Amino acid sequence: MEFEVELRADxxxxxxxxVWAVGAETEAGLSRGRTHRVSFTLTPKLPEGTEVLVDGSDRAGGGVMDEGRLAGVSAQGGPGSGYVVGGRLALTSARVTGLGGTRVKVFHPGGDGEAGGTVVWCGTPGGRDDAALIPLDDDPCWRSERRSRR
Structure with a gap:
């Protein structure tokens, strides 16, 4: 993720x-500003501190999208799509979820199982960082990966 911050000193x-009705005034000013680019990488972790696998690199053909991790998301912004980047961590659009703290439903398209979750991080809806992270509730109906039908 990357964004710019401007620091300004005025x-x-x-x-x-x-004196009575006659007056004079003078004013001078100085302004200086600098723009800084901030870049960072988010590393999702479970509450106990374990890192969550994001790229699938421990599987054969690592880095390839696993269709079993595709998800649908229902939230205040309407329906949307998402991807389960870890066992119980879903990534979707901030346009779909709304602000952090919002409750959403995540489901497997064309499959069964649904889990609720709460948005823990939300970027700018429609912006360059239009993304949201949702840790899913521990629900016995949810399977972290839907079996692909072939």
Whole structure:
């Protein structure tokens, strides 16, 4: 993820005098700003601190999208799609979920099983960081991977 932050310092001096109805005033100012680019990588972890597998690299053909991890998401922004990046961690669009703390439902398209979850991180809906992370509730109806039908 990457974004820019501008730090600005402004200084202003003002002097003047007034005698009855006659007055004079002078003002001077100085402004200085710098823009900084901030980049970082999110590493999803389970509550106990265990890192969550995101790229599938421990499987044959690592890095290839696993159709069993595709998910549907129902939230205040309407229906949307997502991807289960770990056993109980789903990634979807911030346009679908809304703000952090929002409750959503995640399900396997064309399959069974559904789990609720709460948005723990949400980027800018429609922005460059239009993404949201949802740890799923521990629900016995949810299977972390849907078996592919072939």
């Amino acid at each position: 200084a202003k001096a003002k002097a003047g005098f007034k």
